[in-house]
Amino acid sequence: MYYLKLKNNFSITDKITCREEKVFFGVRQPNNTHLGFRYNYADVENIEKYFSIIPERFRKGFTLLSLHIVLSRPETLPPHIDVNVLCCINFYVRADNVKTQFYSIKDDLNATTPWSDVVGLTFNLENLSEAGSFNASNGEVYLLNTSIPHSVTALNGFADRLVLSIQTEKFTFNEVKEMLEETGSIQINE
Numbered sequence: 465m466y467y468l469k470l471k472n473n474f475s476i477t478d479k480i481t482c483r484e485e486k487v488f489f490g491v492r493q494p495n496n497t498h499l500g501f502r503y504n505y506a507d508v509e510n511i512e513k514y515f516s517i518i519p520e521r522f523r524k525g526f527t528l529l530s531l532h533i534v535l536s537r538p539e540t541l542p543p544h545i546d547v548n549v550l551c552c553i554n555f556y557v558r559a560d561n562v563k564t565q566f567y568s569i570k571d572d573l574n575a576t577t578p579w580s581d582v583v584g585l586t587f588n589l590e591n592l593s594e595a596g597s598f599n600a601s602n603g604e605v606y607l608l609n610t611s612i613p614h615s616v617t618a619l620n621g622f623a624d625r626l627v628l629s630i631q632t633e634k635f636t637f638n639e640v641k642e643m644l645e646e647t648g649s650i651q652i653n654e
């Protein structure tokens with residue numbers, strides 16, 4: 465399975481504070497702006513509200529980050545898998561018009577090429593078949609299987625997207641899916 469949409473939306477008006485940078489890919493620009501994406505460790509007011517979707521006994525296995533993606537020529541982050549992240553729960557603060565596309569791998573052999581040490585592996589499109597995709601709206605929340613190749617495309621040619629992301633390198637997509645079922649955050653049998 466590639467992704468799951470959570471039942472409830474979170475309209476995020478709580479203040480998000482970025483701490484140190486975890487991953488950056490792209491071009492840095494003046495005034496602390498950038499093209500590409502940037503993950504920062506983050507704090508958010510009322511943090512317990514967001515973590516309430518995870519049973520308390522598992523919460524230590526998750527980290528809160530802010531993800532700021534700016535896409536413009538190229539307007540696509542190519543198919544890749546994330547480094548040291550098995551899956552993440554994304555709260556779309558400012559979603560913009562962006563398509564997240566997942567792929568199945570047609571041919572395992574030579575499918576990957578190194579993209580960047582910090583980002584992960586990128587894939588040649590000819591080795592992939594398009595699988596599920598979604599276009600998130602503001603306030604929606606998704607569980608994403610980031611260990612499966614995925615790309616991100618700004619459908620208007622430009623996007624400025626802000627995401628609050630709860631990530632884990634400890635639990636698999638299916639394990640987190642069970643946690644979300646336990647807290648009633650997703651429909652069972654969805």
Ligand SMILES: [Fe+2]
Nearest residue numbers: 544545546610
């Ligand atoms: Fe990714």
